[in-house]
Amino acid sequence: MQIQKHTSLSQFETLCQATSQEQIELTSLPIIGKALQGKISLETYIAFLTQAYHHVKHTVPLLMLTGSKIAHEDEWLRTAMAEYIEEELGHEKWILNDIEVCGGDKKLVSESEPDFTTELMVSYAYDSINRINPLCFLGMVHVLEGTSVQLATLAANKIKESLALPQNAFSYLISHGDLDIDHQKFFENLVNRLDSNQLVIVIKSCKRFYRLYADIFRGLPA
Numbered sequence: 348m349q350i351q352k353h354t355s356l357s358q359f360e361t362l363c364q365a366t367s368q369e370q371i372e373l374t375s376l377p378i379i380g381k382a383l384q385g386k387i388s389l390e391t392y393i394a395f396l397t398q399a400y401h402h403v404k405h406t407v408p409l410l411m412l413t414g415s416k417i418a419h420e421d422e423w424l425r426t427a428m429a430e431y432i433e434e435e436l437g438h439e440k441w442i443l444n445d446i447e448v449c450g451g452d453k454k455l456v457s458e459s460e461p462d463f464t465t466e467l468m469v470s471y472a473y474d475s476i477n478r479i480n481p482l483c484f485l486g487m488v489h490v491l492e493g494t495s496v497q498l499a500t501l502a503a504n505k506i507k508e509s510l511a512l513p514q515n516a517f518s519y520l521i522s523h524g525d526l527d528i529d530h531q532k533f534f535e536n537l538v539n540r541l542d543s544n545q546l547v548i549v550i551k552s553c554k555r556f557y558r559l560y561a562d563i564f565r566g567l568p569a
Contacts, residue, residue, distance in 0.1 A: 358546050359538040362489065365550045369557035373494065376564050383498065385505030392506055393451045394567050396442050399519060401461035402563075404439040405469050407432055409476065409484055416481035424482075427537050431488075434530060441518045448516040464566045468559035475552060482545055486552025488534060490560050495523035496531050 356364065363370075373379070381387050414428035443453035461469070468487075475483035503520035506512070514521075541549065 357539050358541055359535040361546065362538055362550055362553065363493075366489075366553045366557060369554050370493070373490075373557050373561045373564070374498065376561060378564050378567055378569060379498065379502075381569075382502045383505060385509030387506060387509075388568075389449060389510055389512075391568055392510065393446055393449050395564075396446050396449070396451075396519065397456050397459065398462055398465045398563050398567070400439055400442040400446070400456055401459075401465045402469050403442060403519075405472070406435045406438065409472050409487075410435065412473065412476050413481045413484040416476060423540070424537075427533075430533070438519070438522075441522065445516050445519050448513060462563070462566050464559070464562040468556065468563065471555065471559060475555075479552075480548045482541075482548045483552040485534075485538070485549045486554075487556045489538075489549070489553050490556040492523070492531055492534060494560070495520075499523050 378387070378391070382391075410428050410432045414425045414432075417425045417428070443457060446456055447453045460466075472484060472487050475486075499520045503517040507514070507517060538546070538549065
């Protein structure tokens with residue numbers, strides 16, 4: 348894979364440019380459009396949270412695995428993974444609390460099996476870290492965090508209004524929306540320190556995770 352890069356672009360800008368089509372395909376999904384208009388049912392929102400729980404609970408284990416696989420010459424990357432772990436601890440519990448506020452059964456959700464699309468994305472995350480390169484995990488981070496920063500707060504406000512839900516039914520979405528911009532800046536600075544070969548790995552991974560994440564949304568009840 349060759350990167351088509353303008354000399355004035357940073358590594359992070361190159362990543363965004365190289366994966367822009369996949370991002371458009373994800374954000375153009377009908378169900379995301381409905382969410383941004385507040386036109387989804389409570390069933391759909393709880394289903395989204397349920398699948399979010401099933402992949403978010405793997406974030407810290409995936410970060411730990413990634414850190415363990417990073418080469419010693421990239422110790423700065425391992426340190427970055429450790430910082431991420433501190434930020435991500437316990438987020439799956441926020442999701443379960445949101446589900447409970449919405450009237451769902453958080454115990455039932457915690458004991459449930461993920462949809463196959465969610466299981467496939469999580470499985471590929473573990474597999475790509477082990478089989479290809481630990482930097483593949485950064486592709487997943489970019490997809491999940493970038494999409495959240497772009498859409499989560501707007502969607503949360505619209506859904507809250509249309510379904511008449513309290514603010515504490517949206518702790519996961521809001522925390523990963525506008526309030527997560529600083530976290531996204533941390534990721535941007537990290538990507539800008541990668542060399543060109545490392546960036547290629549992240550771009551390939553990011554393209555795959557956009558498709559896998561989109562499939563999760565396609566599987567939600569309309």
